[in-house]
Amino acid sequence: MNRHWLDDPINMRLLWRVFLYGLAVVVAAELAVSTHPHFAIDAVFGFHAWFGFLACAALILAAKALGLLLKRPDTYYEHRDD
Amino acid sequence: MSIGMTEFPVHPGLVLIGGGVLLAALHGRARAAAILALPLLTLCLIWALPDGAVWRDELLGYAITPLAVDNLSRLFATIFAIMAFGGGLFALDQPSRIEVPAAFVYAGSAIGVTLAGDLITLFVFWELMAIGSTLVIWSAGTRASYAASLRYLMIHLLGGVVLFAGITGHIADTGDVAFVRMAPDTVAHWLILAGFLINAGAPPLSAWLPDAYPEASWSGMVFLSAFTTKAAVYVLLRGFPGTELLIWIGLFMVLYGIVFALLENDMRRILAYSIVNQVGFMVTGIGIGTEMALNGAAAHAFTHIIYKALLLMSAGSVLLMTGRRKCSELGGLFHTMPAATICGIIGALAISSFPLTSGFVSKSMISQAAADGHMLYVWMLLAAASAGVFLHAGIKFPWFVFFQKDSGLRPPDPSGHMRWAMYLFSFLCIAMGVWPEPLYGLLPYPAQYEPYTAAHVVTQLQLLLFSGLAFFVMLGYLKRTPTITLDADWTYRVLLTRLSRHAMRLARRAIALATATTAAILQHATALIERERSPNGLLVRTGSTRGMALWVMVMLVSYLVLYYV
Numbered sequence: 001m002n003r004h005w006l007d008d009p010i011n012m013r014l015l016w017r018v019f020l021y022g023l024a025v026v027v028a029a030e031l032a033v034s035t036h037p038h039f040a041i042d043a044v045f046g047f048h049a050w051f052g053f054l055a056c057a058a059l060i061l062a063a064k065a066l067g068l069l070l071k072r073p074d075t076y077y078e079h080r081d082d
Numbered sequence: 083m084s085i086g087m088t089e090f091p092v093h094p095g096l097v098l099i100g101g102g103v104l105l106a107a108l109h110g111r112a113r114a115a116a117i118l119a120l121p122l123l124t125l126c127l128i129w130a131l132p133d134g135a136v137w138r139d140e141l142l143g144y145a146i147t148p149l150a151v152d153n154l155s156r157l158f159a160t161i162f163a164i165m166a167f168g169g170g171l172f173a174l175d176q177p178s179r180i181e182v183p184a185a186f187v188y189a190g191s192a193i194g195v196t197l198a199g200d201l202i203t204l205f206v207f208w209e210l211m212a213i214g215s216t217l218v219i220w221s222a223g224t225r226a227s228y229a230a231s232l233r234y235l236m237i238h239l240l241g242g243v244v245l246f247a248g249i250t251g252h253i254a255d256t257g258d259v260a261f262v263r264m265a266p267d268t269v270a271h272w273l274i275l276a277g278f279l280i281n282a283g284a285p286p287l288s289a290w291l292p293d294a295y296p297e298a299s300w301s302g303m304v305f306l307s308a309f310t311t312k313a314a315v316y317v318l319l320r321g322f323p324g325t326e327l328l329i330w331i332g333l334f335m336v337l338y339g340i341v342f343a344l345l346e347n348d349m350r351r352i353l354a355y356s357i358v359n360q361v362g363f364m365v366t367g368i369g370i371g372t373e374m375a376l377n378g379a380a381a382h383a384f385t386h387i388i389y390k391a392l393l394l395m396s397a398g399s400v401l402l403m404t405g406r407r408k409c410s411e412l413g414g415l416f417h418t419m420p421a422a423t424i425c426g427i428i429g430a431l432a433i434s435s436f437p438l439t440s441g442f443v444s445k446s447m448i449s450q451a452a453a454d455g456h457m458l459y460v461w462m463l464l465a466a467a468s469a470g471v472f473l474h475a476g477i478k479f480p481w482f483v484f485f486q487k488d489s490g491l492r493p494p495d496p497s498g499h500m501r502w503a504m505y506l507f508s509f510l511c512i513a514m515g516v517w518p519e520p521l522y523g524l525l526p527y528p529a530q531y532e533p534y535t536a537a538h539v540v541t542q543l544q545l546l547l548f549s550g551l552a553f554f555v556m557l558g559y560l561k562r563t564p565t566i567t568l569d570a571d572w573t574y575r576v577l578l579t580r581l582s583r584h585a586m587r588l589a590r591r592a593i594a595l596a597t598a599t600t601a602a603i604l605q606h607a608t609a610l611i612e613r614e615r616s617p618n619g620l621l622v623r624t625g626s627t628r629g630m631a632l633w634v635m636v637m638l639v640s641y642l643v644l645y646y647v
Binding site for chain 1: 337340341342344345347348408416417453454456458461462465466469470472473485535536537540541542543544545546547548549550551552553556559560563564565566567568569575576
C-alpha cells in the first residue's frame with residue numbers, strides 16, 4: 001500500500017503547527033483591523049475567537065448530556081416498525 | 083381553460099413534471115439525454131417568463147393565477163431547476179427506474195409552488211411534492227425505506243390537511259384566494275403557518291426529516307435535501323415575513339440540528355440534521371423580516387441547496403462505493419477517493435461560511451440583520467450556531483468519513499458523471515463565494531451588502547478556526563458509537579404503538595369480561611325460567627280469581643292516579 005503524505009506523522013505535526021500559527025494570526029489581525037462591533041460584548045478583544053470556542057464546547061457538552069438520556073443502540077428500531 | 087394572455091407561455095414546472103412522467107418510459111441514451119435536457123429546458127422557460135401574473139383563470143368562482151412571477155419566485159424556481167440538473171447528472175447510473183422520474187415530478191411541483199400566485203394552485207403542487215418525494219424514498223427498494231416512506235407520507239399528509247383547513251378558512255374569511263402576505267392573526271392563518279412549518283422541518287415534528295431522507299438511495303437523498311424544506315422557506319418568505327415567532331422557531335431549529343448532528347453516527351443523518359440547522363438560519367431571517375434579513379434568507383436557501391447537495395453527493399459516493407453509512411465503520415477514505423474527499427471538503431467549507439465560499443456571502447446577511455436590529459441575543463445565538471455548523475458539518479462529516487482512524491477500506495472514486503456533478507457544484511460553491519454579485523442581483527430586494535470587509539473576514543476566521551480547535555481538543559467527547567439518538571419520531575414509532583397495543587389489550591380484556599358476564603347472566607336467567615316453568619313454578623301454577631281481580635283493580639287505580647298527576 002503506497003503511503004499518502006497525510007499518513008506521515010511529520011506532515012501531520014507540520015499541519016498542526018500551521019493551524020496553531022493560523023489561530024494566532026487571526027487573533028493578532030484584530031490589532032490591525034477594526035472589527036466594527038455592534039454591541040458592547042463583541043468589542044472585547046478576540047471576542048469571536050473565545051466565543052466560538054466556548055460556544056462549541058457548550059454545544060458538545062449539551063449534546064453529551066442529551067446523549068446520556070436519549071442514546072440507544074442503533075438496532076433499537078429494527079423490530080419495532082413492523 | 084381560458085388564459086388571459088395573448089401569447090401562451092408554458093408553465094416550466096408542468097414541463098418538468100410531464101417530462102418526468104415520460105422519462106419513466108425511456109431507456110439508455112435517450113433517457114440520459116432527457117435527464118440532462120429537461121432541467122435545462124425548464125431553466126430556460128423560467129427565464130423566458132415575464133414578470134407578473136402570467137396565467138389567469140377562474141375556478142369555482144375564484145380568480146386564480148396558476149403562474150405568477152417575481153424576483154423571489156424566479157430565484158427559487160431557478161435554484162430548483164439547477165438542482166434537478168445536478169441531481170440528474172449525479173443519478174444517471176441509478177438502477178431504479180422510478181427514482182429520477184419521481185424526483186423530476188418532485189422538482190417540477192416545487193417549481194409549481196414557487197410560481198403559484200394563489201393558494202389553490204399552491205396546495206395542488208404542495209401535495210404533488212409530497213407524492214413525488216415519497217416515491218423517491220420508496221424507490222430505494224429496501225424494507226427500511228418502505229417503512230420510512232410511509233411515516234414520511236403520514237406526516238406530510240397531516241401537514242397537507244392542516245394547510246388545506248387553513249386555506250379553506252382563509253378563503254371563507256376573505257373571499258380571496260391570492261397568495262399574499264399574512265400574519266398569524268386568525269385561526270386560518272395559524273393553520274397555514276403550521277402547514278408551512280411542518281414542511282420546513284420545524285418543531286415539534288422535525289424528526290420526519292432525519293428519519294426519512296437517509297433511507298433514500300445514494301442519489302435519492304441528493305434530490306430530497308433540496309425541495310421540500312426550501313419550498314417551505316419560500317412560502318414563509320412570501321406569506322409570513324417579519325413574524326416574530328419565526329425567530330425563536332428558527333433559533334431552536336439551528337441549535338437542535340447541531341446537537342443532534344453531534345450525537346449522530348450515520349453520515350447522512352448528520353447531514354439531515356444539518357438541513358434542519360440550515361433551514362433554521364433561514365427561518366430566523368424570515369422572522370427578523372427586514373429587507374437585509376429576507377435577502378439573507380433567500381440567498382442562503384440558494385447557496386444551501388448547492389452545498390448541501392454537494393455534501394450529499396460526496397456522502398452518496400461513499401455509500402455507493404462502500405455500502406456503509408456509519409461513521410464508526412468509515413475512515414481513511416481520502417487515500418483512494420480524492421475527488422469525493424475534496425468535493426466533500428469544499429461543501430463542508432461552504433456550509434461553514436468560510437470566506438471565498440458561497441455560505442460566507444449569504445448567511446452573514448442574516449447575522450448582519452440581527453445586529454442592525456440590535457437583537458443582541460439573536461445575534462449571539464446565530465454566532466454560536468455558526469460556530470456549531472463548522473463543528474457538526476464542517477469538520478465532523480469530512481473528518482469521520484474520510485480521515486480519523488483508517489478503516490482499511492480502499493474504494494475508488496465513483497464514475498465520471500458522478501464526479502462531474504460534484505465538480506460542477508463545487509465550482510458553484512466557490513464561484514458564488516468569490517463573485518457574489520450575480521446572486522445578489524437575483525435577490526428579492528436591492529442588495530446593499532458587502533461581505534468582504536476586513537472586519538468580517540477576520541471575525542469569521544476567528545470564529546471558525548477556534549471552533550476547529552474546540553473540535554480537536556474535545557475529540558474524545560465526539561467519539562462515534564454505534565448508537566442512534568431518540569427524536570420526536572419515537573412518539574409515533576414506539577410510544578403510540580405501545581399505547582395502541584395497551585389499548586387493544588384492554589379492549590380485548592373488556593370484551594372477554596363482558597362476554598363472560600353476559601353468558602353467566604343468561605345462564606342464571608335460563609335456570610330461573612326453567613325452575614318457574616315446573617308444575618309449582620310461578621309461570622305455571624294457577625292463582626285465585628280474587629287475587630287476579632285485586633291486581634287488576636290496583637292497576638286501574640294506579641292508571642287513574644298517573645293520568646291526573
